[in-house]
Amino acid sequence: MSAFTPSSQILQRHESLFSGKNLLVAGDFHDDYMLQLDTAMTKVHCTLFHIYSHLNDRRQNAVIEFGLLPSESCYNNTDTLIYYWPKNKSEAQFQLACLLNHLAKGTDVFIVGENRSGVKSAETLLSDFGSIQKIDSARRCSLYHFQAESRIAFNLEEWWLQYDLHFEQFNLTVCSLPGVFSQKTLDVGSDLLLNTLLEQTQLIKGRVLDMGCGSGVLSAFSAKINPTVELVSADVSAAAIAATQRTLQANHISGEVFASDVFSAISGKFDFIVSNPPFHDGKETNYNAAETLIKQSKTFLNANGKLCIVANSFLPYHQLLDDNFKRVDVIAKTPKFKVYLAC
Structure with missing residues (x-):
């Protein structure tokens, strides 16, 4: 995380805008640029556990928080x-609806992102709720300034x-x-993995870890398949943690669900580890x-324990x-796709 992302580099050109401010940083950031800003107070809300862990080690005077949505204290002052x-x-849309519902009227909002990620759609997304202007464009990124003139309603249940x-x-x-992987329908890789496991149900036993649990499908x-398993589900994403918890609840299943950067927060050993591991970080x-x-x-596997993953065929995992x-x-x-079983 030593080098700043293009989004942070465009913000560097406008550092004076943040001097002495009571700043909240949110969204999809992948560096610690915000910690070098000369603010009166910096609060950072992370939705990714590995980013949170990194920032927490370097927090200086900043307040660093991890979770699905910012706590009320993030908005104070x-x-x-x-x-x-x-x-x-x-x-x-989800995150901004929450943020703009809770922030005080008159708050200066700066939205930054890579053009290929669709940041330009912020212009139409927010135009009905206040005035938005592009104030810079560089390194294939855009920076907008926005002030909300009316509140955006937010209800998490919706x-x-x-x-x-x-x-x-x-x-x-x-x-x-x-934002959670396979948020509207089951992805092709997980579908193959589930149908494969239906034919080999004997694999699912004992203590089971779903690594990168997403919406909790594999969990x-x-x-x-085996109601006697001791289930553990982990992901770096706060949204995935919330989704898995809700999926288990909806299906009357109990299990541990928590944030972990791969094995960073995992303890003990398992009889079966299953995963559809990600191969993207942002774009x-x-x-x-x-x-x-x-x-x-x-x-983390017991003797005779097994790892089962599904991956795109072109990925270099077999070796x-x-x-x-x-x-x-x-x-x-x-x-x-291929489904691998390692033991």
């Missing part, structure tokens, strides 16, 4: 917001998404939020989480699995 636009427009999955033995209700499925391809999962899984496990099998594949 805040006169300026910097919002980093995420890759997902619906996630931006943002929940839900769909049902039907299997021969049972049905599942999946709950999700904007709920595992508990439905960028990033194998770090999957590589860490593969390299460290063996430390990495071979380097770290005694036996690796491809137990299902399509032209686009």
Whole structure:
């Protein structure tokens, strides 16, 4: 995190706007630029646990918070917001609706993001609620200034998404939020993984870890296949944590759900680790989480424990699995995806 992202670099050109302010920083940021600003107070709301952990180590005088939405204390005395636009427009709508509902009237709002992430849609998204102007454009990013002249209503319950999955033995209700992977329908990779596990239900036993749980599909499925499992679900995303908790609740399943940067907050050993690991960080391809999962899984597996992942066929995981496990099998594949079982 030593180098600043293009979004932060464009903010650097306007640092004087934040001098002496009571600042709140929110959205999809991936550096610690905000900690160097000369503000009266800096509050940072993180929705990603690995970013929160990094900032918490360097907090200086800033207040750093992790969660789905900012707490009330984040808004107290805040006169300026910097919002980093995420890759997902619906996630931006969700977060901004909450922020602009809670911020005091007259708060200066600065919205920054990469053009390819759709930050330009902020102009139409917010035009009905106040005046918005583009104040800079550089490094393929845009920076906007906005002042809300009217409040945007926000009710968290209205943002929940839900769909049902039907299997021969049972049905599942999946709950999700904007920005969570497979928020509206089951993705193709997870579908292949679930159907593969339906044919090998003996794999799902004992203590089970769903790493990168997303909306909790694999977690709920595992508990439905074998109600005796001790279920643990983890993700870096606060929205994913909330979605998995709600999915388990909707299906009357109990389990531990918490934030972890891969294995950073995991303890104990497991009989089965299952994952559809991400390979993107924002818009960028990033194998770090999957590589860490593969390299460290063996430390968290019991004797005869197994790791099962689904991945795009083009991803270079087979060799990495071979380097770290005694036996690796491809137990299902399509032209686009493979399901690996390592033990």
